Amino acid sequence: xxxxxxxxxxxxxxxxxxxxxxxxxxxxxxxxxxxxxxxxxxxxxxxxxxxxxxxxxxxxxxxxxxxxxxxxxxxxxxxxxxxxxxxxxxxxxxxxxxxxxxxxxxxxxxxxxxxxxxxxxxxxxxxxxxxxxxxxxxxxxxxxxxxxxxxxxxxxxxxxxxxxxxxxxxxxxxxxxxxxxxxxxxxxxxxxxxxxxxxxxxxxxxxxxxxxxxxxxxxxxxxxxxxxxxxxxxxxxxxxxxxxxxxxxxxxxxxxxxxxxxxxxxxxxxxxxxxxxxxxxxxxxxxxxxxxxxxxxxxxxxxxxxxxxxxxxxxxxxxxxxxxxxxxxxxxxxxxxxxxxxxxxxxxxxxxxxxxxxxxxxxxxxxxxxxxxxxxxxxxxxxxxxxxxxxxxxxxxxxxx
Ligand SMILES: [Zn+2]
Numbered sequence: 001x002x003x004x005x006x007x008x009x010x011x012x013x014x015x016x017x018x019x020x021x022x023x024x025x026x027x028x029x030x031x032x033x034x035x036x037x038x039x040x041x042x043x044x045x046x047x048x049x050x051x052x053x054x055x056x057x058x059x060x061x062x063x064x065x066x067x068x069x070x071x072x073x074x075x076x077x078x079x080x081x082x083x084x085x086x087x088x089x090x091x092x093x094x095x096x097x098x099x100x101x102x103x104x105x106x107x108x109x110x111x112x113x114x115x116x117x118x119x120x121x122x123x124x125x126x127x128x129x130x131x132x133x134x135x136x137x138x139x140x141x142x143x144x145x146x147x148x149x150x151x152x153x154x155x156x157x158x159x160x161x162x163x164x165x166x167x168x169x170x171x172x173x174x175x176x177x178x179x180x181x182x183x184x185x186x187x188x189x190x191x192x193x194x195x196x197x198x199x200x201x202x203x204x205x206x207x208x209x210x211x212x213x214x215x216x217x218x219x220x221x222x223x224x225x226x227x228x229x230x231x232x233x234x235x236x237x238x239x240x241x242x243x244x245x246x247x248x249x250x251x252x253x254x255x256x257x258x259x260x261x262x263x264x265x266x267x268x269x270x271x272x273x274x275x276x277x278x279x280x281x282x283x284x285x286x287x288x289x290x291x292x293x294x295x296x297x298x299x300x301x302x303x304x305x306x307x308x309x310x311x312x313x314x315x316x317x318x319x320x321x322x323x324x325x326x327x328x329x330x331x332x333x334x335x336x337x338x339x340x341x342x343x344x345x346x347x348x349x350x351x352x353x354x355x356x357x358x359x360x361x362x363x364x365x366x367x368x369x370x371x372x373x374x375x376x377x378x379x380x381x382x383x384x385x386x387x388x389x390x391x392x393x394x395x396x397x398x399x400x401x
Contacts, residue, residue, distance in 0.1 A: 171340030
Protein backbone atom coordinates (compact mmCIF):
# COMPACT_ATOMS: atom_id res chain seq x y z
CA UNK A 1 0.00 0.00 0.00
CA UNK A 2 2.61 2.47 1.07
CA UNK A 3 4.99 1.25 -1.62
CA UNK A 4 2.28 1.96 -4.15
CA UNK A 5 1.78 5.41 -2.76
CA UNK A 6 5.46 6.09 -2.96
CA UNK A 7 5.75 5.03 -6.53
CA UNK A 8 2.73 7.14 -7.31
CA UNK A 9 4.45 10.05 -5.64
CA UNK A 10 7.51 9.83 -7.84
CA UNK A 11 5.75 9.17 -11.04
CA UNK A 12 5.23 12.77 -11.98
CA UNK A 13 7.07 15.96 -11.74
CA UNK A 14 5.14 19.19 -11.39
CA UNK A 15 6.05 22.43 -12.91
CA UNK A 16 4.71 25.92 -12.45
CA UNK A 17 4.09 27.92 -15.56
CA UNK A 18 4.47 31.60 -14.99
CA UNK A 19 1.68 33.63 -16.51
CA UNK A 20 1.62 37.21 -15.36
CA UNK A 21 -1.66 39.00 -15.56
CA UNK A 22 -2.33 41.58 -18.28
CA UNK A 23 -1.07 44.41 -16.15
CA UNK A 24 1.77 42.54 -14.47
CA UNK A 25 0.98 44.32 -11.24
CA UNK A 26 -1.00 41.47 -9.72
CA UNK A 27 0.43 38.22 -8.52
CA UNK A 28 1.22 35.91 -11.41
CA UNK A 29 -1.19 33.10 -11.98
CA UNK A 30 0.39 29.73 -11.71
CA UNK A 31 -0.84 26.62 -13.43
CA UNK A 32 0.32 23.20 -12.41
CA UNK A 33 1.45 20.83 -15.07
CA UNK A 34 2.34 17.17 -14.76
CA UNK A 35 5.42 16.01 -16.59
CA UNK A 36 6.71 12.43 -16.68
CA UNK A 37 9.40 11.89 -14.09
CA UNK A 38 12.69 10.64 -15.45
CA UNK A 39 13.62 8.75 -12.30
CA UNK A 40 11.12 6.03 -13.19
CA UNK A 41 11.42 5.80 -16.95
CA UNK A 42 10.05 2.28 -17.10
CA UNK A 43 6.67 3.10 -15.64
CA UNK A 44 4.30 3.75 -18.49
CA UNK A 45 2.55 7.08 -18.16
CA UNK A 46 -0.90 6.74 -19.53
CA UNK A 47 -2.98 9.77 -20.27
CA UNK A 48 -5.64 8.65 -17.79
CA UNK A 49 -3.14 8.29 -14.95
CA UNK A 50 -1.53 11.57 -15.82
CA UNK A 51 -4.84 13.39 -15.84
CA UNK A 52 -5.99 11.72 -12.61
CA UNK A 53 -2.81 12.66 -10.81
CA UNK A 54 -2.97 16.21 -12.07
CA UNK A 55 -6.54 16.43 -10.82
CA UNK A 56 -5.44 15.22 -7.36
CA UNK A 57 -2.84 17.92 -7.15
CA UNK A 58 -5.29 20.56 -8.33
CA UNK A 59 -7.69 19.59 -5.57
CA UNK A 60 -4.94 19.64 -3.01
CA UNK A 61 -3.87 23.16 -4.00
CA UNK A 62 -7.40 24.40 -4.02
CA UNK A 63 -7.85 23.10 -0.48
CA UNK A 64 -4.61 24.80 0.51
CA UNK A 65 -5.73 28.03 -1.04
CA UNK A 66 -8.96 28.23 0.93
CA UNK A 67 -8.79 31.03 3.43
CA UNK A 68 -5.44 32.18 2.08
CA UNK A 69 -6.61 34.35 -0.75
CA UNK A 70 -6.38 37.69 1.08
CA UNK A 71 -2.93 38.53 -0.21
CA UNK A 72 -3.56 36.90 -3.52
CA UNK A 73 -6.97 37.96 -4.78
CA UNK A 74 -8.19 36.40 -7.94
CA UNK A 75 -5.50 33.78 -8.13
CA UNK A 76 -6.26 30.13 -8.43
CA UNK A 77 -3.51 29.02 -6.06
CA UNK A 78 -1.78 30.67 -3.13
CA UNK A 79 1.32 32.24 -4.54
CA UNK A 80 3.37 31.70 -1.38
CA UNK A 81 2.60 28.01 -1.45
CA UNK A 82 3.51 27.63 -5.09
CA UNK A 83 6.73 29.46 -4.41
CA UNK A 84 7.77 26.92 -1.80
CA UNK A 85 7.27 24.26 -4.45
CA UNK A 86 9.34 26.21 -6.93
CA UNK A 87 12.16 26.58 -4.54
CA UNK A 88 12.37 22.89 -3.64
CA UNK A 89 13.28 21.01 -6.79
CA UNK A 90 14.18 23.88 -9.05
CA UNK A 91 17.92 24.09 -8.88
CA UNK A 92 18.25 24.67 -12.59
CA UNK A 93 18.80 21.37 -14.28
CA UNK A 94 19.00 21.90 -17.98
CA UNK A 95 18.82 18.21 -18.77
CA UNK A 96 15.44 17.59 -17.14
CA UNK A 97 12.04 18.25 -18.49
CA UNK A 98 11.45 21.17 -16.16
CA UNK A 99 9.81 23.61 -18.43
CA UNK A 100 11.66 26.85 -17.90
CA UNK A 101 11.03 27.83 -21.48
CA UNK A 102 7.65 29.13 -20.45
CA UNK A 103 9.06 31.52 -17.89
CA UNK A 104 9.94 35.06 -18.72
CA UNK A 105 8.72 38.08 -20.54
CA UNK A 106 7.83 36.42 -23.80
CA UNK A 107 5.07 34.48 -22.05
CA UNK A 108 3.48 37.78 -21.08
CA UNK A 109 3.74 39.53 -24.40
CA UNK A 110 0.57 41.45 -23.83
CA UNK A 111 -0.47 45.03 -24.37
CA UNK A 112 1.88 46.58 -21.88
CA UNK A 113 4.98 44.51 -22.50
CA UNK A 114 4.43 44.48 -26.21
CA UNK A 115 4.64 48.22 -26.15
CA UNK A 116 7.57 48.34 -23.76
CA UNK A 117 9.91 46.13 -25.77
CA UNK A 118 9.78 45.82 -29.53
CA UNK A 119 7.95 42.57 -30.29
CA UNK A 120 10.90 40.97 -32.05
CA UNK A 121 12.68 40.65 -28.73
CA UNK A 122 9.96 38.31 -27.51
CA UNK A 123 10.14 35.98 -30.44
CA UNK A 124 10.45 32.47 -29.12
CA UNK A 125 13.40 30.47 -30.32
CA UNK A 126 12.70 27.15 -31.95
CA UNK A 127 12.68 24.13 -29.66
CA UNK A 128 15.91 22.78 -31.13
CA UNK A 129 17.58 26.16 -30.60
CA UNK A 130 16.38 26.12 -26.98
CA UNK A 131 17.68 22.61 -26.45
CA UNK A 132 21.03 23.52 -27.99
CA UNK A 133 21.18 26.56 -25.74
CA UNK A 134 20.30 24.44 -22.69
CA UNK A 135 23.01 21.92 -23.50
CA UNK A 136 25.62 24.61 -24.04
CA UNK A 137 24.50 26.45 -20.89
CA UNK A 138 24.82 23.27 -18.86
CA UNK A 139 28.32 22.80 -20.16
CA UNK A 140 29.53 26.21 -19.09
CA UNK A 141 30.63 26.98 -15.59
CA UNK A 142 28.97 29.60 -13.45
CA UNK A 143 31.48 32.32 -14.24
CA UNK A 144 31.01 31.90 -17.96
CA UNK A 145 27.25 31.81 -17.49
CA UNK A 146 27.39 35.16 -15.73
CA UNK A 147 28.84 36.81 -18.82
CA UNK A 148 26.88 34.72 -21.29
CA UNK A 149 23.61 36.55 -21.26
CA UNK A 150 21.95 39.05 -23.50
CA UNK A 151 19.03 41.45 -23.35
CA UNK A 152 17.93 39.88 -26.63
CA UNK A 153 16.98 36.61 -24.95
CA UNK A 154 15.27 37.74 -21.76
CA UNK A 155 12.90 34.81 -22.06
CA UNK A 156 15.82 32.51 -21.26
CA UNK A 157 17.13 34.30 -18.17
CA UNK A 158 15.01 32.08 -15.91
CA UNK A 159 17.04 29.05 -16.94
CA UNK A 160 20.30 30.51 -15.75
CA UNK A 161 18.97 32.74 -12.98
CA UNK A 162 15.87 31.22 -11.37
CA UNK A 163 15.43 34.24 -9.08
CA UNK A 164 14.63 36.34 -12.14
CA UNK A 165 11.30 34.52 -12.43
CA UNK A 166 10.82 33.20 -8.91
CA UNK A 167 11.82 36.30 -6.98
CA UNK A 168 9.37 38.41 -5.03
CA UNK A 169 10.95 41.84 -5.52
CA UNK A 170 12.23 42.00 -9.07
CA UNK A 171 12.86 45.22 -10.99
CA UNK A 172 11.94 47.20 -12.99
CA UNK A 173 8.22 47.77 -12.46
CA UNK A 174 5.52 50.01 -13.82
CA UNK A 175 5.23 52.52 -10.97
CA UNK A 176 1.68 53.68 -10.49
CA UNK A 177 1.09 56.81 -8.45
CA UNK A 178 -2.14 55.26 -7.15
CA UNK A 179 -0.13 52.39 -5.58
CA UNK A 180 2.27 54.77 -3.84
CA UNK A 181 2.12 56.36 -0.39
CA UNK A 182 2.99 60.04 -0.12
CA UNK A 183 5.57 60.62 2.59
CA UNK A 184 7.51 63.53 4.01
CA UNK A 185 11.21 62.73 4.06
CA UNK A 186 14.34 64.82 4.52
CA UNK A 187 16.08 65.78 1.27
CA UNK A 188 18.76 63.53 -0.21
CA UNK A 189 22.35 64.51 0.43
CA UNK A 190 24.85 63.66 -2.30
CA UNK A 191 28.36 64.81 -1.48
CA UNK A 192 32.03 64.06 -2.03
CA UNK A 193 33.24 62.89 1.39
CA UNK A 194 36.69 61.58 0.51
CA UNK A 195 39.29 61.86 -2.25
CA UNK A 196 40.12 64.19 -5.09
CA UNK A 197 37.04 65.10 -7.12
CA UNK A 198 39.15 65.84 -10.20
CA UNK A 199 40.91 62.45 -10.21
CA UNK A 200 40.27 60.48 -13.41
CA UNK A 201 37.37 58.04 -13.62
CA UNK A 202 37.29 54.81 -15.64
CA UNK A 203 34.78 54.41 -18.45
CA UNK A 204 34.24 50.82 -19.61
CA UNK A 205 32.11 49.01 -22.17
CA UNK A 206 31.03 45.82 -20.39
CA UNK A 207 29.24 44.36 -23.41
CA UNK A 208 25.83 45.50 -22.19
CA UNK A 209 26.25 49.19 -21.37
CA UNK A 210 28.96 51.69 -20.39
CA UNK A 211 30.08 51.74 -16.76
CA UNK A 212 31.59 54.89 -15.32
CA UNK A 213 33.38 54.40 -12.01
CA UNK A 214 35.34 56.79 -9.78
CA UNK A 215 38.89 55.81 -8.82
CA UNK A 216 39.58 54.12 -5.50
CA UNK A 217 39.50 56.55 -2.64
CA UNK A 218 37.04 58.93 -4.29
CA UNK A 219 33.84 58.57 -2.31
CA UNK A 220 30.57 60.15 -3.35
CA UNK A 221 28.13 59.53 -0.53
CA UNK A 222 24.34 59.44 -0.71
CA UNK A 223 22.24 59.76 2.44
CA UNK A 224 18.94 61.19 3.65
CA UNK A 225 15.63 60.76 1.86
CA UNK A 226 14.22 57.26 2.30
CA UNK A 227 17.61 55.78 3.10
CA UNK A 228 18.30 53.97 6.37
CA UNK A 229 22.06 54.27 6.10
CA UNK A 230 24.79 55.94 4.08
CA UNK A 231 25.69 54.67 0.63
CA UNK A 232 28.86 55.20 -1.44
CA UNK A 233 28.86 55.38 -5.25
CA UNK A 234 30.30 52.33 -6.98
CA UNK A 235 29.54 53.28 -10.57
CA UNK A 236 26.80 54.40 -12.91
CA UNK A 237 25.43 53.18 -16.24
CA UNK A 238 22.51 53.77 -18.56
CA UNK A 239 19.80 51.84 -20.33
CA UNK A 240 18.53 52.85 -23.77
CA UNK A 241 16.68 51.51 -26.78
CA UNK A 242 16.99 51.26 -30.53
CA UNK A 243 14.98 54.45 -31.08
CA UNK A 244 13.36 57.34 -29.29
CA UNK A 245 10.41 56.09 -27.26
CA UNK A 246 12.22 52.99 -25.99
CA UNK A 247 14.95 52.59 -23.42
CA UNK A 248 13.78 53.21 -19.86
CA UNK A 249 13.46 50.31 -17.44
CA UNK A 250 10.79 51.67 -15.12
CA UNK A 251 7.51 52.99 -16.40
CA UNK A 252 5.65 55.79 -14.65
CA UNK A 253 1.92 55.12 -14.85
CA UNK A 254 2.66 53.29 -18.08
CA UNK A 255 4.64 56.18 -19.51
CA UNK A 256 7.90 55.37 -21.25
CA UNK A 257 11.05 57.44 -21.57
CA UNK A 258 14.00 57.30 -23.95
CA UNK A 259 16.49 56.01 -21.39
CA UNK A 260 17.29 55.60 -17.73
CA UNK A 261 20.55 56.16 -15.85
CA UNK A 262 21.30 54.27 -12.64
CA UNK A 263 23.80 55.59 -10.13
CA UNK A 264 24.56 52.50 -8.06
CA UNK A 265 25.51 53.17 -4.44
CA UNK A 266 26.53 50.54 -1.89
CA UNK A 267 25.63 50.56 1.81
CA UNK A 268 28.84 51.73 3.50
CA UNK A 269 29.46 50.92 6.28
CA UNK A 270 27.35 47.79 6.12
CA UNK A 271 24.46 47.52 8.57
CA UNK A 272 23.46 43.83 8.90
CA UNK A 273 19.82 44.67 9.64
CA UNK A 274 19.43 46.76 6.48
CA UNK A 275 18.49 44.45 3.60
CA UNK A 276 18.92 47.01 0.84
CA UNK A 277 22.64 46.78 0.34
CA UNK A 278 22.45 48.93 -2.80
CA UNK A 279 20.58 51.99 -3.97
CA UNK A 280 19.91 52.58 -7.65
CA UNK A 281 19.47 56.34 -7.92
CA UNK A 282 17.57 56.46 -11.18
CA UNK A 283 17.07 59.33 -13.59
CA UNK A 284 14.93 59.06 -16.70
CA UNK A 285 16.38 60.45 -19.91
CA UNK A 286 14.60 62.23 -22.69
CA UNK A 287 16.20 62.47 -26.13
CA UNK A 288 16.06 66.05 -27.27
CA UNK A 289 17.84 68.72 -29.27
CA UNK A 290 20.00 69.89 -26.38
CA UNK A 291 21.25 68.57 -23.08
CA UNK A 292 19.86 70.17 -19.92
CA UNK A 293 22.32 73.05 -19.20
CA UNK A 294 22.68 71.99 -15.54
CA UNK A 295 24.02 68.59 -16.54
CA UNK A 296 25.73 69.67 -19.75
CA UNK A 297 29.32 69.41 -18.62
CA UNK A 298 28.69 66.05 -16.95
CA UNK A 299 27.00 64.55 -19.99
CA UNK A 300 29.39 66.04 -22.52
CA UNK A 301 32.39 64.59 -20.65
CA UNK A 302 30.71 61.23 -20.73
CA UNK A 303 29.25 61.41 -24.24
CA UNK A 304 32.48 62.75 -25.73
CA UNK A 305 34.39 59.67 -24.58
CA UNK A 306 31.95 56.97 -25.65
CA UNK A 307 33.59 56.62 -29.05
CA UNK A 308 36.74 55.36 -27.26
CA UNK A 309 34.92 52.36 -25.80
CA UNK A 310 32.90 51.17 -28.81
CA UNK A 311 34.30 47.66 -28.51
CA UNK A 312 33.05 45.39 -25.74
CA UNK A 313 35.64 45.08 -22.98
CA UNK A 314 37.44 48.31 -23.85
CA UNK A 315 37.94 51.11 -21.35
CA UNK A 316 39.37 54.58 -21.12
CA UNK A 317 40.10 57.25 -18.55
CA UNK A 318 37.92 60.34 -18.35
CA UNK A 319 38.22 63.54 -16.30
CA UNK A 320 36.73 63.32 -12.80
CA UNK A 321 32.95 63.80 -12.85
CA UNK A 322 31.17 66.15 -10.49
CA UNK A 323 27.83 64.77 -9.31
CA UNK A 324 26.79 68.01 -7.59
CA UNK A 325 24.92 69.42 -10.63
CA UNK A 326 22.94 66.16 -10.93
CA UNK A 327 21.96 66.39 -7.26
CA UNK A 328 21.14 70.08 -7.68
CA UNK A 329 18.95 69.38 -10.70
CA UNK A 330 16.95 66.90 -8.62
CA UNK A 331 16.43 69.19 -5.61
CA UNK A 332 12.75 69.59 -4.76
CA UNK A 333 11.77 67.05 -7.42
CA UNK A 334 9.40 64.14 -6.88
CA UNK A 335 10.63 60.57 -6.76
CA UNK A 336 9.35 57.08 -6.08
CA UNK A 337 11.25 54.50 -4.05
CA UNK A 338 10.64 50.77 -3.59
CA UNK A 339 12.42 47.54 -2.71
CA UNK A 340 13.64 45.87 -5.90
CA UNK A 341 16.48 44.00 -7.50
CA UNK A 342 19.35 44.31 -9.93
CA UNK A 343 17.79 44.48 -13.40
CA UNK A 344 20.61 42.41 -14.89
CA UNK A 345 22.16 39.08 -13.78
CA UNK A 346 22.38 37.95 -11.02
CA UNK A 347 19.13 39.86 -10.23
CA UNK A 348 19.99 40.06 -6.52
CA UNK A 349 17.03 41.31 -4.48
CA UNK A 350 18.97 43.82 -2.44
CA UNK A 351 18.43 47.09 -4.29
CA UNK A 352 16.37 50.05 -3.19
CA UNK A 353 15.28 51.78 -6.39
CA UNK A 354 14.86 55.53 -6.39
CA UNK A 355 13.18 56.78 -9.56
CA UNK A 356 12.87 60.49 -10.25
CA UNK A 357 9.77 61.40 -12.19
CA UNK A 358 11.17 64.30 -14.19
CA UNK A 359 13.32 63.23 -17.11
CA UNK A 360 16.65 64.84 -17.89
CA UNK A 361 17.01 66.12 -21.46
CA UNK A 362 19.99 64.56 -23.20
CA UNK A 363 21.15 65.54 -26.69
CA UNK A 364 20.38 63.14 -29.54
CA UNK A 365 24.10 63.00 -30.39
CA UNK A 366 24.78 61.34 -27.03
CA UNK A 367 22.04 58.78 -27.70
CA UNK A 368 23.68 58.20 -31.08
CA UNK A 369 27.00 57.43 -29.35
CA UNK A 370 25.26 55.09 -26.90
CA UNK A 371 23.58 53.14 -29.70
CA UNK A 372 26.94 52.89 -31.45
CA UNK A 373 28.52 50.86 -28.60
CA UNK A 374 28.88 47.18 -29.45
CA UNK A 375 28.27 44.06 -27.39
CA UNK A 376 30.41 40.96 -26.95
CA UNK A 377 29.19 39.60 -30.30
CA UNK A 378 30.15 42.79 -32.07
CA UNK A 379 26.54 43.86 -32.56
CA UNK A 380 25.35 47.36 -31.69
CA UNK A 381 23.87 47.79 -28.21
CA UNK A 382 20.46 48.90 -29.35
CA UNK A 383 18.51 47.47 -26.46
CA UNK A 384 19.69 47.00 -22.90
CA UNK A 385 16.65 47.37 -20.71
CA UNK A 386 14.67 44.72 -18.92
CA UNK A 387 10.92 44.14 -19.29
CA UNK A 388 8.75 45.18 -16.34
CA UNK A 389 8.15 42.78 -13.49
CA UNK A 390 5.15 42.19 -11.19
CA UNK A 391 4.77 44.48 -8.18
CA UNK A 392 3.60 41.66 -5.88
CA UNK A 393 2.14 43.98 -3.28
CA UNK A 394 5.31 45.94 -2.59
CA UNK A 395 5.12 49.33 -0.94
CA UNK A 396 6.03 52.35 -3.05
CA UNK A 397 7.16 55.54 -1.36
CA UNK A 398 6.32 58.82 -3.05
CA UNK A 399 8.51 61.66 -1.77
CA UNK A 400 10.15 64.95 -2.66
CA UNK A 401 13.93 65.17 -2.77
ZN1 LIG B 1 20.58 49.73 -14.48
